[in-house]
Amino acid sequence: MNSSAIDRNRERQNMKIGLSCTVWANGERAGHLDGIGIYSSALWQSLNRLSQTDDIRLKPYAFGKNLPALPCGVPESLARDYRIHAVLSGVLKLPLHNSAAIARDVELFHATDHHIPLIRGVPVVATIMDVIPVIYPEWIKQDLKRLKSWLFTTSIERADHIITISEYSKQDMVRHLGIAPERISVTPLGVDPAYFERIEIAERDAVLARHSLKPGFFLVVGTLQPRKNLQRVLEAFQQLPPEVRKAHPLVIVGRDGWSNEELLPQLNALEQRGEGRWLSYLPQKDVFSLLQSAGALVFASLYEGFGLPAIEAFAAQCPLIASNNSSLPEVTGDAAWAVDPHSVESISKAMRDVLDQPEERERKVQRGLERARRFDWDTCAQNTLEVYRKVLTNWR
Numbered sequence: 001m002n003s004s005a006i007d008r009n010r011e012r013q014n015m016k017i018g019l020s021c022t023v024w025a026n027g028e029r030a031g032h033l034d035g036i037g038i039y040s041s042a043l044w045q046s047l048n049r050l051s052q053t054d055d056i057r058l059k060p061y062a063f064g065k066n067l068p069a070l071p072c073g074v075p076e077s078l079a080r081d082y083r084i085h086a087v088l089s090g091v092l093k094l095p096l097h098n099s100a101a102i103a104r105d106v107e108l109f110h111a112t113d114h115h116i117p118l119i120r121g122v123p124v125v126a127t128i129m130d131v132i133p134v135i136y137p138e139w140i141k142q143d144l145k146r147l148k149s150w151l152f153t154t155s156i157e158r159a160d161h162i163i164t165i166s167e168y169s170k171q172d173m174v175r176h177l178g179i180a181p182e183r184i185s186v187t188p189l190g191v192d193p194a195y196f197e198r199i200e201i202a203e204r205d206a207v208l209a210r211h212s213l214k215p216g217f218f219l220v221v222g223t224l225q226p227r228k229n230l231q232r233v234l235e236a237f238q239q240l241p242p243e244v245r246k247a248h249p250l251v252i253v254g255r256d257g258w259s260n261e262e263l264l265p266q267l268n269a270l271e272q273r274g275e276g277r278w279l280s281y282l283p284q285k286d287v288f289s290l291l292q293s294a295g296a297l298v299f300a301s302l303y304e305g306f307g308l309p310a311i312e313a314f315a316a317q318c319p320l321i322a323s324n325n326s327s328l329p330e331v332t333g334d335a336a337w338a339v340d341p342h343s344v345e346s347i348s349k350a351m352r353d354v355l356d357q358p359e360e361r362e363r364k365v366q367r368g369l370e371r372a373r374r375f376d377w378d379t380c381a382q383n384t385l386e387v388y389r390k391v392l393t394n395w396r
Helices: 003-012 022-032 035-054 084-089 099-105 144-155 167-177 201-208 230-238 240-246 263-272 284-293 307-317 328-332 344-356 358-372 375-396
Strands: 015-021 056-062 107-109 124-127 159-165 184-186 218-221 250-253 275-278 295-300 320-323 337-340
Touching: 015 035, 015 167, 015 358, 015 375, 022 035, 022 056, 035 056, 084 144, 099 307, 107 375, 124 375, 159 167, 159 375, 167 184, 184 375, 201 284, 218 284, 218 375, 230 250, 230 263, 230 344, 250 344, 263 275, 263 375, 295 307, 295 344, 307 320, 307 328, 320 328, 320 344, 328 337, 328 358
Parallel strands: 015 056, 015 107, 107 124, 124 159, 159 184, 218 250, 218 295, 250 275, 295 320, 320 337
Antiparallel strands: none
């Protein structure tokens, strides 16, 4: 065997990876996972499956104390408070206190969320979903907004390689952060296979009855925050005739987020008129039933790094109304009703078209199902593994 073949074989054997999963751990403790938590969890599961053939060893880490047990085990604590570490590492260039021990245990460290540690002695790969804190700071929570934006950009600088989830996000990083394109790899997200499974009609009806719903409603899924553009969706819905609003109410599934002072009274009024429901957080199985019963998912977001709810709707065979901006055209192709998220009229017209065009609706549902099958977590993990190998080869 020649030397290059030996090197390639060595790369495939005993690859020891540290996987940082702070957002996942926090989500498990809170009882619900956001998009980053879903990514971290799904990536670990698929990497763990690949480890059976590629001899990968995964070790979980996280910032915080009294960390919860995850399917990958109880994460080893990196530090009690990420913010303190981020300031010390950003200003004084101080690495983690246990940096040397981590370097002995793993040969590559992957921060699967924006909590990126400074570690000496091993390459650090970081997954960055988008650059919202830099280009749209007004959309993030108001507390410590400037500090968060500074921490974000400082943390990215310490990564040896960056993974992002769409070509659009990659170009944003090149354009707004000045990162060299060769430092960024794109690994699109996957969709949970459970979204493809058809739910028994009786089970779906039971979920709808529990929430006083009938099939055919417009559905919005996501935390109530400015970026999700719910204000314009509400205005678009109000442009529909009263009888349509009664027959196809607007159902919002999402936790209360921030900057919603003017939104919450409108949601209460919507319910009082019998034209919609705000269901806050629901178990995933209930969301499956709602997606398979909805007339359409309305996903008029102002910006997405990927747009996982779009692919989940496709897998559930739910018609999709989606924004024509950021990463969403890349993800949805021609399978959604594309709208200008800044135009109430554009959103409202798409809502009418979904109801009035049954043949086009069926065509788009089938196209969406085909697109959803292109996105799976095992492919995401395999692409991630190739990034690890490339980074380790360059590091050595």
